[in-house]
Amino acid sequence: MTNSSTVHHTSECVRVSEVLARVGDKWSIQVIATLGEGPRRFSELKRGIDGVSQRMLTLTLRGLERDGLITRKVTPSIPPRVDYALTDVGKSLLEPVKALGDWAIANRTTVDAARSIYDARTDDM
Amino acid sequence: MTNSSTVHHTSECVRVSEVLARVGDKWSIQVIATLGEGPRRFSELKRGIDGVSQRMLTLTLRGLERDGLITRKVTPSIPPRVDYALTDVGKSLLEPVKALGDWAIANRTTVDAARSIYDARTDDM
């Protein structure tokens, strides 16, 4: 399929880009993956995801909630408690993301090697 | 990584993040998808990928080449000619990326609907 499928593939690519824009940001997948193990409180997520600021965690959670990938359940107690969990849609996203993760694991050494070679080739120039 | 069950999943997530950092930028998947149809010249890629500047296209291609996902073949003629093509590793990446694309297509209306609802709920506040 070299030529004829160009048109519709392009429109698909835009969609893929949008998903990657959603999922490809710095923290979303880590949140999704963590919630893939089960519901978590805000502080649990913050502790579990290394290096995330509460600002970015909040923004990430808001974005995922907006897209219907996670739910946000507030328990107005003292101290307050907020639980996040994947929706069914969110869980379904877990599958292709894991596929990408498997690819990453499977090809990490290959990619790293390619980088070393490329860097070595370009250093002495 | 605080407890034992999250250990291996966390290290995987870092890898996934790295892949998404590579593939999740603004142009990489579009380049990969286009090259998935067959080798392309620089100008063909530029024309085929809407909105990309030659600067970003160059940077994207360099990054993908560095990671061993594409090859760059220079034909020193007048005018010069440069052909890009996916490597086997690059082709293998096409699979999980397409899986993500399929998810995007399958869930686009659902996600869009969730957004509309969320935005409507937050507008009147």
Add this chain to the structure above:
DNA sequence: CGGCATCCCTGGGGATACTG
């Protein structure tokens, strides 16, 4: 044609402080 180099500006995202 296929680049690099330069300028410049936007916004992603960290650190910190305050609130219900």
Add this chain to the structure above:
DNA sequence: CAGTATCCCCAGGGATGCCG
């Protein structure tokens, strides 16, 4: 505890111009 608000910095990336 779970945020919101503010400040600030720097990398991503567009526009333009020059070169082999």
